[in-house]
Amino acid sequence: MPAFSPLRYTRTAIALHWLIFVLIACGFALAVYMVDLPLSPQKLKFFSWHKWIGVTVFMLALARVAWRIAHPAPALPATVPAWQRHVAAVNLVALYVLILAIPPTGWLYSSATGVPTVYLGLVQLPDLLPKDKALAEQLKLVHVTLNFIMLTLVIIHAAAALKHHYVDRDDVLERMLPFIKSRGK
């Protein structure tokens, strides 16, 4: 633990947290909605948008990891038991790993399908894999499975934050909320 622990997350950390959350939520919802649509121009657009969201999330997540390394997070209140600290830390690391790992699995899946990813319709990413149908099916499974693991961890993460706010009545949630002044316990 650093000698000096800030009370709140920095504005940049808060902005990145919520921006990444909103993008992932949109990308996830879009994916669930689009996969079973019949083929249409709209469906092709949705797939492209989904990939653009993924690339954006990946880049923002890199920036966030760099920011986090340079700017330590505020310490948890002393009242938080050790086992909860451990669970929170493991959950957080797992979330970072998944947020960084999921976009590349989508990219690889797309490459293996034979469809390149063209970010914002402007920048074509290199295909890391040659076209391979069997591999594409496996990568799809990996991409989807990791997403549902992430969903589970996000639910745990959010439930814990809400528990801090409404049950423990500490500032653990508030220090990550934009536009709100911490109760400053």
Add this chain to the structure above:
Amino acid sequence: MRSSLSGLIKTAGVVLLQVATFATAQTVLYDKSRVSCVSRQMNVPVEAQFKKFTARIAFDPARPEAGNAQIEIDVGSFDIDNAEVNDEAKSKPWFDVRAFPKATFVSSGIKPLGSGRYEARGQLTIKGRTADVTAPFTYKESAGNGVFEGAFSIRRLQYNIGEGAWKDTDTVADDVQIKFSIVVARNVPAAKK
């Protein structure tokens, strides 16, 4: 006398054969040949192959202007490696394979451009619509085969490919690239065909 007569017939036969090789089509090696198209969806290039086609090509690099080509593509053999897209491509808004099973290219002239490069002009018919196209290509000889390779662009809407909602070129671009690599066996006697 008899032997000289047979010699004469042989010579005549060889001459005839040589004339015939200019006029008759060369044997196309289909397992080495490929015709495909590259379309762009949201600027994402995607290639599909036409797995079945027949080509009639008569081309002599010494006399390129005398050459000609007729290519007939079985549009239903469109394969983009995705069953759903394959079915869609064959449907009425796209190729309408049931009504228009074949696409054809018939050359009207071949022009040498120098250093192994040529240009074939001709008429391309897809989905019952015909337009003039110019297809630049290269011709190389290797391992006893002749290899024609080239690519040219068409505008899909000119052929009414992608009707209704698919007319929107923001999603699927109007420009579609047709790519071909056709391998022919050289110097095949006419008698063998």
